[in-house]
Amino acid sequence: xxxxxxxxxxxxxxxxxxxxxxNGWTARVIKNEDDExxxxxxxxxxxxxxxxxxxxTMGRDKKNPKPLDTAAFNxxxxxxxxxxxxxxxxxxxxxxxxxxxxxxxxxxxxTLDIIPDEDNPCALLSAYDEADTQIAQVQVAPHFQLxxxxxxxxxxxDFRKPG
Numbered sequence: 001x002x003x004x005x006x007x008x009x010x011x012x013x014x015x016x017x018x019x020x021x022x023n024g025w026t027a028r029v030i031k032n033e034d035d036e037x038x039x040x041x042x043x044x045x046x047x048x049x050x051x052x053x054x055x056x057t058m059g060r061d062k063k064n065p066k067p068l069d070t071a072a073f074n075x076x077x078x079x080x081x082x083x084x085x086x087x088x089x090x091x092x093x094x095x096x097x098x099x100x101x102x103x104x105x106x107x108x109x110x111t112l113d114i115i116p117d118e119d120n121p122c123a124l125l126s127a128y129d130e131a132d133t134q135i136a137q138v139q140v141a142p143h144f145q146l147x148x149x150x151x152x153x154x155x156x157x158d159f160r161k162p163g
Contacts, residue, residue, distance in 0.1 A: 017067035042080035
């Protein structure tokens with residue numbers, strides 16, 4: 001079963017036993033391809049992949065899925081939103097690193113911002129003084145390792161591009 005839906009459908013509120021659409025989310029009860037049971041896929045409008053796919057409860061006849069209802073849909077929206085939030089936080093943590101080092105008597109905040117790009121990935125290494133004014137920035141390889149030692153070495157080398 002396809003999880004994609006027509007963009008024109010995204011504005012419609014739907015409350016069917018196996019399909020609920022409301023407030024920018026769609027819940028679809030689908031046959032679980034891994035076993036005999038059912039699954040529910042939660043998709044945010046405009047996204048091609050579901051944010052969450054999980055097992056769904058069987059109905060009383062032990063053959064068909066339990067119908068969706070308001071409480072279940074709201075719980076699914078909350079859970080799927082949390083999954084997306086955690087994913088965004090993890091991605092941000094992977095792409096943006098920051099630390100503070102002391103060089104001489106100055107405190108310097110050094111950041112590494114990875115710019116993911118299929119054709120030309122890179123990263124920006126930046127330094128900020130105690131007033132949060134940028135004092136240096138160079139482009140480095142996206143796999144550059146920002147550590148206390150590399151930050152101090154960069155500052156002590158007058159912020160020249162690391163070799």
